[in-house]
Amino acid sequence: xxxxxxxxxxxxxxxxxxxxxxxxxxxxxxxxxxxxxxxxxxxxxxxxxxxxxxxxxxxxxxxxxxxxxxxxxxxxxxxxxxxxxxxxxxxxxxxxxxxxxxxxxxxxxxxxxxxxxxxxxxxxxxxxxxxxxxxxxxxxxxxxxxxxxxxxxxxxxxxxxxxxxxxxxxxxxxxxxxxxxxxxxxxxxxxxxxxxxxxxxxxxxxxxxxxxxxxxxxxxxxxxxxxxxxxxxxxxxxxxxxxxxxxxxx
Amino acid sequence: xxxxxxxxxxxxxxxxxxxxxxxxxxxxxxxxxxxxxxxxxxxxxxxxxxxxxxxxxxxxxxxxxxxxxxxxxxxxxxxxxxxxxxxxxxxxxxxxxxxxxxxxxxxxxxxxxxxxxxxxxxxxxxxxxxxxxxxxxxxxxxxxxxxxxxxxxxxxxxxxxxxxxxxxxxxxxxxxxxxxxxxxxxxxxxxxxxxxxxxxxxxxxxxxxxxxxxxxxxxxxxxxxxxxxxxxxxxxxxxxxxxxxxxxxxxxxxxxxxxxxxxxxxxx
Numbered sequence: 001x002x003x004x005x006x007x008x009x010x011x012x013x014x015x016x017x018x019x020x021x022x023x024x025x026x027x028x029x030x031x032x033x034x035x036x037x038x039x040x041x042x043x044x045x046x047x048x049x050x051x052x053x054x055x056x057x058x059x060x061x062x063x064x065x066x067x068x069x070x071x072x073x074x075x076x077x078x079x080x081x082x083x084x085x086x087x088x089x090x091x092x093x094x095x096x097x098x099x100x101x102x103x104x105x106x107x108x109x110x111x112x113x114x115x116x117x118x119x120x121x122x123x124x125x126x127x128x129x130x131x132x133x134x135x136x137x138x139x140x141x142x143x144x145x146x147x148x149x150x151x152x153x154x155x156x157x158x159x160x161x162x163x164x165x166x167x168x169x170x171x172x173x174x175x176x177x178x179x180x181x182x183x184x185x186x187x188x189x190x191x192x193x194x195x196x197x198x199x200x201x202x203x204x205x206x207x208x209x210x211x212x213x214x215x216x217x218x219x220x221x222x223x224x225x226x227x228x229x230x231x232x233x234x235x236x237x238x239x240x241x242x243x244x245x246x247x248x249x250x
Numbered sequence: 251x252x253x254x255x256x257x258x259x260x261x262x263x264x265x266x267x268x269x270x271x272x273x274x275x276x277x278x279x280x281x282x283x284x285x286x287x288x289x290x291x292x293x294x295x296x297x298x299x300x301x302x303x304x305x306x307x308x309x310x311x312x313x314x315x316x317x318x319x320x321x322x323x324x325x326x327x328x329x330x331x332x333x334x335x336x337x338x339x340x341x342x343x344x345x346x347x348x349x350x351x352x353x354x355x356x357x358x359x360x361x362x363x364x365x366x367x368x369x370x371x372x373x374x375x376x377x378x379x380x381x382x383x384x385x386x387x388x389x390x391x392x393x394x395x396x397x398x399x400x401x402x403x404x405x406x407x408x409x410x411x412x413x414x415x416x417x418x419x420x421x422x423x424x425x426x427x428x429x430x431x432x433x434x435x436x437x438x439x440x441x442x443x444x445x446x447x448x449x450x451x452x453x454x455x456x457x458x459x460x461x462x463x464x465x466x467x468x469x470x471x472x473x474x475x476x477x478x479x480x481x482x483x484x485x486x487x488x489x490x491x492x493x494x495x496x497x498x499x500x501x502x503x504x505x506x507x508x509x510x511x512x513x514x515x516x517x518x
Contacts, residue, residue, distance in 0.1 A: 054415045077417030084411040094283060094408060095462040104405035105416055140463050156412070
């Protein structure tokens, strides 16, 4: 078996809000093709870790390498897709159609060549089709359900054909049936389009069914490794005992 | 209406009014969606301090106000970022300080002179040719900035974190929007006055957002409401001998009311 390319390296990351420590000396790496779940109780630093990896927060110590480059020097942002934790908490009256919400991620100037317009249109249709939202392309984004909005935001995140997709608690407030479809879609993106996925979640059901790697966080990294080993680990038992994990049938 | 095309002072008023109003309308859509609607109000109060300082020192009041407003807008932004203050708190601090500076300087000078009052209530009929050109330049700058960065600005307004993680230089665009707003407020005060300039930033954009389903629609409708308010408001003020600034703002308010009710009754 060939060694997969390393896409993210997290080295000795420490972060504090004012003087309250949130992350302490966290180190691990993410390889191409991984479907990694980041698990941990509330306040364990999962969202902070994602934000540090993406350069949205500056750590007090340690460094992040993305595709071999320090985050400060990294410029190939189109290779990264991100759906934040509160993506669906936008103003419901924001005047944007599904197409406009997805096209935002192109970031190109308003004036574009005819060929570029065609390419963008094709990429947009493909992204919407990947998430099963092509029929809603002209709907106002605020009129969709939470689950549908998350699909649109994933379409936005994958429109530039990223290598890495970060999802922060994407199924919060979404019913179990919709979650199942949602995770199947992520599975297809991971296996079919070879997109490396990093997913922050509380849902151990998704961990059992789709992911191949787990990082378990509680300020410090308490576990990082394969999913199979995780289920036998002390970290898993501790999380399950503390009621920090939820399980949905998938 | 014919008078608008006959008298030079009315032509200048119309031109400056329309171009400043369009700049306000476009910026207003972004400010409202970013929940920064009151920044115009705050900067207008700061501008009062700037004008008073200019008059007190006997140097160009408009230029002094412009420098003070830009510095204050950047300070408000930094205070929000670094001190962890909410936007309205930072705006409240600077707007009251700006107003206090204006009152103190006017008192030190011995009286509120006519010049200062004209800035408070606006004097659109006394617009100078240079101010017309400045208004055209401002509107042009706003339109060019928006066109060149349309998607980035929309993305930043819609989802700041996702935009930043896509490589959008969010801080740079914050500064750009804030400085453009400061310049717009300073020029807008000649059109409708310090007390009413917020109206041009807020009401047309709020009206457009009532009925727009697309972002471009919101920008277009906001500009249309501004244009109609200035054109009809100025004409009505001339015909019925009403104060121009108040008439423009009241007309914009009426259009907002129509859009609001139209949406509630599902006419739009």
